[in-house]
Amino acid sequence: MTNKIDLDFLRVTHLRGPNIWTYRPVIEVVIDLGTLEEAPSDKIPGLYERLVAWLPGLVVHRCGVGEHGGFLERLREGTWAGHILEHVVLELQNLAGMKTGFGKTRGVGQHGIYKMAFRTRDEHVGRAALAAGRELLRAAIADLPFDLATHVEALRELVDEHCLGPSTAHIVEAATERRIPALRLTDGNLVQLGHGAAQRRIWTAETDRTSAIAESIASDKDLTKSMLAACGIPVPEGALVRSADEAWDEAQDIGLPVVLKPYDGNHGRGVSLNLVTEEDVRAAYELASRKGDSSSVIVERFITGDEHRILVVGKHVVAVARGESLWVVGDGVSDIIALVDSQINTDPRRGSGEDAPLNALAPQHGAEIILELQRQGLTAYSVPLAGQKVLIQPNGNVAHDVTDRIHPSVAHAAALAARVVGLDIAGVDLVCEDISRPLDEQRGAVIEVNASPGLLAHLKPAEGPPRPVGKAIIAHLFEDGEHGRIPLVGITGTLGTSLIARLVGCLVSLTGAQVGVASGQGLYLNQRQVAAGDCTGWDAGQRLLINRTLTTAVFESNARRILAEGLAYDKCQVGIVTDVEGAAGLAEFYIHDADGVASVVRTQVDVILPHGTAVLNAEIDAVAEMAALCDGQVIFYAADADHPRLLAQRAAGQRSVFVRDGAIVLGDGAHEQVLLALAALKPTTASWPTSVLAAVAAAWALDVEPTILAAGLRTFDAAATASKRA
Template sequence: MINKNDLDLLRVTHLRGPNIWTYRPVIEVIIDLGPLEEFPSNKIPGLYERLLAWLPGLVVHRCGVGEHGGFLERLREGTWAGHILEHVVLELQNLAGMKTGFGKTRSTGEHGIYKMAFRTRDEQVGRAALAAGRELLRAAIGDAPFDLVAQVAALRELVDQHCLGPSTAHIVDAATARRIPFIRLTDGNLVQLGHGAAQRRIWTAETEHTSAIAESIASDKDLTKTMLAACGIPVPEGALVRSADEAWEEAQDIGLPVVLKPYDGNHGRGVSLNLVTEVDVRAAYELASRKGDSSSVIVERFITGDEHRILVVGKQVVAVARGESLWVTGDGVNNIIYLVDQQINTDPRRGSGEDSPLNALAPEKGAEIILELQRQGMTAYSVPQAGQKVLIQPNGNVAHDVTDLIHPSVAHAATLAARVVGLDIAGVDLVCEDISRPLAEQRGAVIEVNASPGLLAHLKPAEGAARPVGAAIVEHLFGQSDSGRIPLVGVTGTLGVSLIARLLGCLVSLAGKQVGVANGQGLYLNHRQVAAGDCTGWDAGQRLLINRTLQTAVFESNARRILSEGLAYDKCQVGVVTDLQGVEALADHYIRDEADMANVVRTQIDVILPNGTAVLNADIDAVAQMAELCDGRVMFYSADANHPRVVAQRAAGERSVFVRDGAIVLADGASEQRLLPLAALQPATGRHPTSVLAAVAAAWALGIAPAIVAAGLRTFDAAAKKLPH
């Protein structure tokens, strides 16, 4: 029944910004169902059962029904293959660990041809899920085998390769919840939060405020201890040694038991605890010297108690996790490798991926574990007696949340330690018996201060509540009222839009703001053109958004750009729509009439912030009718002072811009201000009065003083190759 050309994907497009489907990035697919157009799901025997057997998670897809099981209801009643593919692709992404839920499928009006869009957080993963989903659906329709396990494993690998790590993603999600935009700057975890001059940058648990000097201090454990002790923070007595002989000598001077660790190590690598014999100390020295970047090793007094990791963000303790020792119990039959796999590694939080807060243990490979077992007269291949308890790992495994228990004096010591080192985000490691008591009462001590601390132990604790560390980091960077946004202006249409964008950029610059303009003529930074040609695309727009000198940015867009890439920005302060021309040039996108075009262009209105303004051409009915779609205020512009929409706008106490007696007039309700005569414009600019009105309205919406607007209009020359200074 299924043929090789059925479910043919005619075109696959990644829409990276707001688009006709949604505010988020999606992949849009043009699908030719072929003969399957005549076979909805209820006419394909066994399709429902096979799909549900492979993808039981489809039961939670609400679909257009709007409730749990909604998609399955549609599947039973009969729906077409394009719609089914949408849900299959979404579910495959969910199975791969990239959670998403948005999808839509619509007919194009041509027999068997559909537009389908689905949300994806990464283009490569989305395209791979689409290819896998197509093959799964074809197999389900044709009652053929399909290796779902292998496909999901391949998708998971792509997610690990291309998506943000879980800690960075948590911070980004917290920023998104605050409506702070983000841009991924590399294929890794370097992310920009906010736009232009308001931006901040993060790299997992590091920020642009994280000092390289502070990181260097934190990596030097001996220097860190010296600085902490100078400020009265309790630290264990210790010394830096460069040989096994020195290590044993210092251990005796300090008093056994002792701890050995690399002076420049982190994450517990090369650390040996509770050493009481010369043999153990010498072996621990060799381990620590191998794990560090040099042969220098720290010997220090062993502190009785549990290891704790305190996450400090800014001047606040955000989360506290307690560690535990790991043991296995022998059965008299199996070796330690088997016991670790069965008693420790079965913990679902253990693994080798970035999303695992705890590592899986390999007793035959881990140097620290090998040394610990040697101290007990064993190896990884030893078989403990039945009931015998064997210590596998005495430190680490910090995954039990105790944030609510920390004593105020301990929290103060942790925040002071972070400040002394100079870190804005720090993981302060301390050892004590009871985190709810002052350190002085129990001889507790701070043992390390770490830069770029891991966050997963606080996001996925073994027990206790997960902590909102991402929200704390975002608030540390932005404060409660900072959105990370600069004023953005989008200009959409075909009538003089390049002129509008360029003129508006001139007016903003004249008002004393650093401004960037991306339009059909080029890319401009203040008065300087830095690129020539069409710069209405995504890449040019991103150049403005990542430029941290800019305080305002102006973007020209058009229907084709919206259909092929999406807008370059997520939200804007001002959105200008001039017209709906150009329908005939968009037949390849199945845009056939003015109603279709309005559905595309309205994207510009949909992204206006609630405190923003839509600037609409009152002389074109279909444009003016978009006023009801705007979440913010509306300002009309018109060549006719008596246009009914202008009259109604003024009666409602709102603003409008129009021409009366040959002059540009600003009206705010009943009040008017005559800006300047059209005759005062430069000749090339004066030939486009409607475009000038749109630019004036946008400038007014941005809060630029009328006197500055008038001055800019007098000097701006649309024919000049350079903007006036």
């Protein structure tokens, strides 16, 4: 084999919505294998061994065999480079921390040319994994070295930069389990759950129910304490001070030991515990005043016990984590930095990334740790005596799950604290010796109530089972049975699809619904055109889905859009397919005939919800045969009332729309209802009778009453120019 390894990418496309491969976003690659078409894996000496050595995780890939080790079986028996690349790219994404499993590779009917698609949660990561995967596979084929660790680390950095954080991702996964759609609104963690008027929004542990006033109260620690105390919730005695002198005076009045912390701080920054000397109090004041947004500092009584973080969602406690102090033991040789690295940071649960449940410690940089060491007469560079115990962090490490131990009265106090502040999701910090006993038996107290609490300690606790906090947050946002969906209508084909989209929008709007339409003629909100031109693409579709005023949305698409972008929505209530024409314009996608087009536009039927309806043109065989693919009901439409398919549909007690004696008729089994004579339509509308039938069927599927359908048909003018937004 030559040094040049063929494996060229002819086109790389990110399909952001449902597509010919799957319901989820994928990257599709058109690959030219070149000479590798003549060299399946069993003909390349050592390829199997090198791939397994680099990527041992390939053993769990099931592939078409459908069982553990399936892909390696194919690799050993002989498979082609495009298929191998698919699995290499998936495994690289898994190693980078972005778990994926779907991939497919198919020939396009030309020698050495394949389409390969793989699931990715982020386009940046997927494209980088694709490039790295090709480099790895070429190296494996040519028996050349490959620096896997460097490539995986680069992918991990991309995952950290571009993917949802672990807490937000967990909530989105819980939404997906409830079949609630999710749209990412920014490059950060702002996510929309649901569509249109049924949507909710989250930003990690904040929701669109989280009050800005409540957040402000929570950030003011002194105000929070006074409000909690007024409602009978135990809090430590304390006062607000604005100088080190005041801090020492208050400490003496309260009684030593004391705690100092910023009055507007969060995440434990600038907090010093168990202070007993004037020197410690003054140093702690300086630290707290630097860490807060102002010079105001809270001095309060030190509560004996462990710190606990109680997660409250809505009115319920859903998770509790306990903290513990961190110590190192000297050996007479190593300094504090080395001891922390060898005795604390070696814990595999510690790290600097968002997915690490515990933080790695740097005693030479952490201000709180530096101050704690100073209180013991040490620095990060001190060398403790052999056997000497050194306190590194008091009450840190709040990551040990104790949810099952919390006393009901303590849970009630935490939930009440969240409600008093006004937060729908709160992290209540509480100190006590035993979380299983009432607070009044042990002088326990609530010390803080935090907005936007971290969730990772409950998702990946250092000790104990993970808690389903995402499921609790979704249950808080959506009642049982709610899925965050509004009725969506999708239309795919080439025959009068823009007219169908506008007419469906018109008919549904007469019911009082707020309707958006994205079509080839423009973007419409309640029949008012807000954008002109072709609006069948992804971006226009997203404009409808994020619009909080809409209760129904209509989307026009076609085979080219599905091949180039995917559908703009994940599922729809009504899906219309008019025809399988247009193959002549799809040669670049390796579609050459009506069968190829049918394999694409069937995507419109695949995404119909189980309680939804497919509206299909009964007069085109390839379209009518898609009825077998629909998870919901089917309404056939045809101009010929005696078409065999319509007769069979009615005999089966199903619905159809047709023309009889010059009038549009709704057929529900044997029952017929004459809707309107075609002659009553505006001339420009009447010239598209089959398209009118499709629109009527779709509106009927959305339970629009026949009288409203007739009224809308009489007034709709296909040639009318909708008024544009001023």
